[in-house]
Amino acid sequence: MKHLSKSAMRRAFCAVLLLSRMSLSSGDAGPARVEDSAKDAIYDCQVPQAAEAPARAAEFGAASWDKNKLGCAADIWFSLASAPKADAVTMLQTLLATTRYIDHVNTLWSYDLYGVRTPEWAARLQHAIEHGKSIEVRLGEVAPDDPNALAARALFKVTWPLRVAETRTQLSETRAAMALLKKAVAGDPAALGGNALWVLGRLYYEMPAFAGGDTVKALALLDEAHRRTPDSISLLRYTAYVYAQEGNAALARRKLQELLPIEARASELQLMADELKNAGDLAVRLGDSGLVGQLGTKRGALLKAHTQLLRRQVTAANMHGGVDPITGKDY
Amino acid sequence: MTPRQEIYRSTPTRFGAPLAFAAALCLTPLHAATLTVKAGESIQSAVTRAQPGDRIEVLPGRYHETVFIDKDRIELRGIARAGQWAVLDGEATLNDGILVAGHGVSVEGMWVKRFKGNGIMTQGSNNFRIAHNVVEGPCFYAIFPQFGKNGLIAYNIAYGSEDAAIYIGMSDSVDVVHNETYASIIGIESENSRNILMENNYVHDNVLGIATTLLPGLPVKTADNLIIRNNFIAHNNKENSAPPGAITAGAPPGLGILVLGTDHTVVEGNIVRDNESGALLIAETSFFVSTPDDKMDPFPDNDQILRNVSINNGATPRGVIKDLLEAAGHDHGVDVLSTGKGRDNCIANRGSVVALGTDRFADCGATTTSVAIVSMQTREAVAARSYTPEQKGRLTYLAVCSGCHTYDSKLIGPPMLTVKALYGKDSQRLADWIAHPVRKRPDYPEMPPQNYLPADIRLAVAKYVLNELSH
Numbered sequence: 111m112k113h114l115s116k117s118a119m120r121r122a123f124c125a126v127l128l129l130s131r132m133s134l135s136s137g138d139a140g141p142a143r144v145e146d147s148a149k150d151a152i153y154d155c156q157v158p159q160a161a162e163a164p165a166r167a168a169e170f171g172a173a174s175w176d177k178n179k180l181g182c183a184a185d186i187w188f189s190l191a192s193a194p195k196a197d198a199v200t201m202l203q204t205l206l207a208t209t210r211y212i213d214h215v216n217t218l219w220s221y222d223l224y225g226v227r228t229p230e231w232a233a234r235l236q237h238a239i240e241h242g243k244s245i246e247v248r249l250g251e252v253a254p255d256d257p258n259a260l261a262a263r264a265l266f267k268v269t270w271p272l273r274v275a276e277t278r279t280q281l282s283e284t285r286a287a288m289a290l291l292k293k294a295v296a297g298d299p300a301a302l303g304g305n306a307l308w309v310l311g312r313l314y315y316e317m318p319a320f321a322g323g324d325t326v327k328a329l330a331l332l333d334e335a336h337r338r339t340p341d342s343i344s345l346l347r348y349t350a351y352v353y354a355q356e357g358n359a360a361l362a363r364r365k366l367q368e369l370l371p372i373e374a375r376a377s378e379l380q381l382m383a384d385e386l387k388n389a390g391d392l393a394v395r396l397g398d399s400g401l402v403g404q405l406g407t408k409r410g411a412l413l414k415a416h417t418q419l420l421r422r423q424v425t426a427a428n429m430h431g432g433v434d435p436i437t438g439k440d441y
Numbered sequence: 442m443t444p445r446q447e448i449y450r451s452t453p454t455r456f457g458a459p460l461a462f463a464a465a466l467c468l469t470p471l472h473a474a475t476l477t478v479k480a481g482e483s484i485q486s487a488v489t490r491a492q493p494g495d496r497i498e499v500l501p502g503r504y505h506e507t508v509f510i511d512k513d514r515i516e517l518r519g520i521a522r523a524g525q526w527a528v529l530d531g532e533a534t535l536n537d538g539i540l541v542a543g544h545g546v547s548v549e550g551m552w553v554k555r556f557k558g559n560g561i562m563t564q565g566s567n568n569f570r571i572a573h574n575v576v577e578g579p580c581f582y583a584i585f586p587q588f589g590k591n592g593l594i595a596y597n598i599a600y601g602s603e604d605a606a607i608y609i610g611m612s613d614s615v616d617v618v619h620n621e622t623y624a625s626i627i628g629i630e631s632e633n634s635r636n637i638l639m640e641n642n643y644v645h646d647n648v649l650g651i652a653t654t655l656l657p658g659l660p661v662k663t664a665d666n667l668i669i670r671n672n673f674i675a676h677n678n679k680e681n682s683a684p685p686g687a688i689t690a691g692a693p694p695g696l697g698i699l700v701l702g703t704d705h706t707v708v709e710g711n712i713v714r715d716n717e718s719g720a721l722l723i724a725e726t727s728f729f730v731s732t733p734d735d736k737m738d739p740f741p742d743n744d745q746i747l748r749n750v751s752i753n754n755g756a757t758p759r760g761v762i763k764d765l766l767e768a769a770g771h772d773h774g775v776d777v778l779s780t781g782k783g784r785d786n787c788i789a790n791r792g793s794v795v796a797l798g799t800d801r802f803a804d805c806g807a808t809t810t811s812v813a814i815v816s817m818q819t820r821e822a823v824a825a826r827s828y829t830p831e832q833k834g835r836l837t838y839l840a841v842c843s844g845c846h847t848y849d850s851k852l853i854g855p856p857m858l859t860v861k862a863l864y865g866k867d868s869q870r871l872a873d874w875i876a877h878p879v880r881k882r883p884d885y886p887e888m889p890p891q892n893y894l895p896a897d898i899r900l901a902v903a904k905y906v907l908n909e910l911s912h
Contacts, residue, residue, distance in 0.1 A: 223688060276764065281765075318765070320798055355738070384733075388735045391735035395736050395738060424658035427847045428581065430659060432838070432843065435835035438835060
């Protein structure tokens with residue numbers, strides 16, 4: 111298959127694993143004590159002529175804060191991939207766009223901590239996962255050994271089950287993803303713009319040891335990934351988190367500081383806003399007030415310049431969430 | 442002193458009777474006057490008439506109202522006679538039974554049942570005492586202190602909760618002792634709290650027995666110094682009926698004890714038996730809840746597993762526990778299961794338990810014990826905090842309104858966005874409507890009157906909704 115450039119891969123995929131973490135909670139869907147919000151899962155998506163479709167999908171896909179545009183971008187790609195003569199690159203782009211949309215919905219659901227809009231999230235995921243599964247199989251058939259395709263399939267496998275599948279499925283899909291990622295990085299350590307390497311490291315870190323996790327391997331992979339892609343904002347923030355968890359606060363702070371000079375690409379605005387929030391939160395935990403201020407200033411400027419970006423707040427429901435009732439501030 | 446008080450004060454705990462007794466005395470308000478409420482009268486009217494330090498005695502009978510106590514050192518005491526209790530019955534129409542916002546308040550001897558939200562809730566109250574009550578569901582939380590410091594929850598029976606029967610939320614220095622909880626999602630939960638002792642409780646027939654949790658998305662970012670000790674935790678095998686999407690939908694069924702991301706947690710001397718999935722699971726928060734919150738450390742650190750009696754646990758694992766065990770090649774449960782994250786955890790007498798995922802756990806040593814800690818309550822009552830009207834508005838919104846409303850979605854009542862659009866800046870009009878609501882929309886249930894809230898509180902919460910609430 112034709113390989114996409116590294117930068118194209120980065121742009122296409124930059125937010126796929128945004129904020130999603132290994133979560134093995136029950137993910138059954140359905141309304142209870144909540145409005146049947148499933149109707150909000152319906153969005154208007156006009157699929158343009160084939161010649162215009164990639165550009166339209168790219169335009170919508172860049173709106174990384176907009177669930178409907180991201181959903182439509184995935185749908186447009188899916189229509190292209192459904193054509194009889196669809197090539198592997200189209201399938202790859204389709205799987206990436208679909209995974210990115212699923213990740214976006216997963217993240218929205220994660221901030222809906224008390225499940226107020228569960229029916230909407232479940233309906234959106236059902237639609238996208240169905241598309242993703244079919245494309246993942248086809249991509250495996252047409253490009254069984256391509257490192258980018260292998261990595262894209264792996265990322266889909268760790269993303270789709272997060273909120274809707276039982277633990278056994280999450281574990282089995284994660285293990286399958288690790289096997290695909292190992293094969294991908296063996297073929298090309300820079301597969302999928304460097305994402306394959308660092309996601310493999312992440313999975314090694316987050317899986318329990320008795321299920322294939324390995325902290326030592328994880329740290330080595332993350333360091334190697336950072337050496338290859340030093341300006342990856344998600345990788346930097348995640349590596350800082352891992353070092354904090356492992357008790358190396360100094361190295362964690364250093365990784366966070368490396369975030370400061372990085373400028374967000376147009377397609378990474380939401381990702382940058384989110385990772386700066388996470389990084390600032392981690393700096394709070396590390397007790398580095400100077401870093402908290404710097405990261406906060408950078409995020410504040412970004413949000414001010416792009417008011418459409420999501421601020422990621424937990425809505426108050428069932429006696430939890432909202433602002434701190436004592437200070438009146440977000441936390 | 443009622444007979445039940447005598448029982449409490451003369452019943453020794455295994456280790457903690459002397460100081461717990463002393464602490465209980467500290468929390469007992471000195472009452473200035475006694476007001477008596479008879480069947481057919483209003484408890485809330487007595488609260489309105491009462492002065493700080495007064496005792497309100499509620500005689501046997503059935504009462505249908507929400508009681509809101511925002512005065513300090515009120516002692517609300519149900520009087521039982523010839524087996525008849527003072528019963529506060531929400532009849533599945535009212536939201537909350539007893540809401541406490543004052544400090545040094547005691548609620549004792551009440552039978553609280555059938556409230557849709559909380560049975561007994563304290564919000565921002567210090568030096569509270571909730572004892573000798575029966576709290577019967579269905580309800581969301583049976584007993585729920587939130588944002589409180591220095592409290593005692595003792596000798597209560599709580600059951601039928603859609604979440605935790607006894608739920609210690611973002612609080613400090615609380616003893617939860619000698620209670621019975623059952624038929625709930627979680628028997629006892631300590632969430633994002635510090636200095637909590639859970640001892641000598643009988644926790645049975647829930648989905649999950651006892652949980653200490655550090656959850657994301659809350660203003661308190663730590664959960665530390667917790668003791669689960671000398672409890673009898675049995676047969677927690679109830680099917681999980683939590684609403685899909687609710688955070689408790691992930692509560693592992695058939696589990697005795699869950700330690701989720703909490704630090705310095707001691708699990709000691711418990712009898713844990715007949716829980717189908719297992720006795721104890723120690724995991725990182727992110728394993729169950731994916732909401733990002735890097736202000737908190739999600740890993741369980743410095744936890745100690747000390748000499749528990751585990752019998753017949755893990756016979757038929759279910760749900761997440763079963764899936765984890767299968768991933769490790771096990772077809773039956775274990776006594777102690779850990780996902781392996783966290784640092785400086787230990788387990789005593791490792792050879793006596795069947796464990797999985799504890800490779801990084803050290804040996805606690807033969808003599809390590811928490812028995813020197815007999816109570817987590819403070820020796821002196823903590824200062825009674827005064828709240829600004831803005832803080833009262835936010836606290837009341839969280840405790841009262843958020844059970845039915847969210848900002849931009851329909852939960853049970855309409856989204857607050859539509860309320861803001863309807864009332865603009867006219868907070869007084871909204872405050873008046875809250876007291877005596879009438880049904881406005883056919884597609885929503887009628888809101889219960891909130892006239893138990895004093896006028897200043899209603900105005901504070903109305904101002905919060907119209908002027909401040911944004912998500």
